[in-house]
Structures are given as structure tokens and as C-alpha cells.
Amino acid sequence: MKIIFKHSRSYVIRFERGELWPEVFLVFCRAQGVRSAFFYGLGGFIDPEVAYYDLKRTRQYASKRLKGVFEVLTLTGNAAFLDGRFVVHCHVVLGRKDYAAVGGHLVSARIGGTLELYVHTLGSKIIRKKDKKTGLKLLESGI
Numbered sequence: 001m002k003i004i005f006k007h008s009r010s011y012v013i014r015f016e017r018g019e020l021w022p023e024v025f026l027v028f029c030r031a032q033g034v035r036s037a038f039f040y041g042l043g044g045f046i047d048p049e050v051a052y053y054d055l056k057r058t059r060q061y062a063s064k065r066l067k068g069v070f071e072v073l074t075l076t077g078n079a080a081f082l083d084g085r086f087v088v089h090c091h092v093v094l095g096r097k098d099y100a101a102v103g104g105h106l107v108s109a110r111i112g113g114t115l116e117l118y119v120h121t122l123g124s125k126i127i128r129k130k131d132k133k134t135g136l137k138l139l140e141s142g143i
Contacts, residue, residue: 046110
């Protein structure tokens with residue numbers, strides 16, 4: 001991973017082929033002292049694991065490892081604290097070789113050719129707390 005540009009609390013970073021998402025992004029956040037952030041990006045993934053949250057029945061994520069090389073058509077998410085741990089919440093739309101698209105909650109992936117990410121860090125700590133109605137871990141003020 002390489003920082004291409006930095007201005008105030010914003011970064012443009014480039015991930016290298018073979019690096020792991022979200023592990024390398026979390027290393028970047030720790031190294032830069034990030035307390036919370038929002039980000040978006042594009043690039044490519046190999047064998048991504050995506051998930052879908054079943055709000056009606058199980059209130060849990062069901063995940064699936066997709067095999068192959070995929071274009072990252074859009075990737076968007078945030079980073080915040082959950083139970084004292086810094087976590088990434090990210091959604092992705094992936095393009096297949098046959099031009100079909102698939103998407104969901106991004107659990108993990110290996111970087112394909114590259115991943116280019118714009119990151120805006122926030123000056124305050126944002127946390128996640130479990131919502132009793134949905135079972136989701138929603139953003140809350142960390143102040």
C-alpha cells in the first residue's frame with residue numbers, strides 16, 4: 001500500500017496486487033492514527049468474500065466466497081470502533097468477466113491489479129452499537 005496524496009485529513013492510497021483487504025487498510029489506519037473515516041474506491045479483487053444481511057429471518061450475515069478475478073465497480077464504506085476494536089464496514093459492487101454485476105457487504109478480498117482508495121478521516125471517534133430492532137451495529141457518536 002502506498003500513500004499517493006495527503007491533504008489535511010484526506011488521503012489517496014493505492015494498494016498493490018496480492019495485498020489483503022481489509023487487513024492492509026487497517027494497518028494504514030493505525031499508522032496514520034485514524035479514529036474514524038469514510039472511503040470510496042475502485043480497482044480489482046481476486047476471490048472476494050461478500051455477505052448479505054438477512055434482516056427478516058436470521059438477523060445475521062450469510063457470506064459467500066466468489067472465485068475468480070473481479071473489477072471493483074464501486075467500493076464504499078467507513079471505519080469506526082466496535083466494542084473497542086477498529087472495524088471496517090464496506091459495501092462493494094463487482095463486475096464479472098461476462099459483464100454481470102454482483103455485490104454486497106465486503107468481508108475480505110485479495111487485491112487484483114490494484115485498488116485505488118480515497119479516504120476522508122474524521123477528527124472525532126465514531127463508534128458502533130448494536131441496535132435491538134434490527135440486530136445491526138449502527139453508527140453512534142463517540143464523543
